[in-house]
Amino acid sequence: MPSIDIHVLDGVFSKEEKADIILRVTDAFGQIAGETIKSGTSVRIHEVSSGAWGYGGEVLTTAAARNMRERG
Secondary structure (H helix, E strand, O other): OOEEEEEEEOOOOOHHHHHHHHHHHHHHHHHHHOHHHHOOOEEEEEEEOOOOEEEOOEEEOHHHHHHHHHHO
């Protein structure tokens, strides 16, 4: 069945927010793929260490990612 992997920086999302992400991604996928596929969908959140991820040629840190979230 489908496997969805999401990578985020460590310390940006709370435990509750990660659970919400998992539920919402599973629901969104199920709306398109159907309930049978949804029930077998695996969603994993991988937390990457601060400073070990780049975006647009810039190294991201947890602090920078939090700032991005605050800006919306």
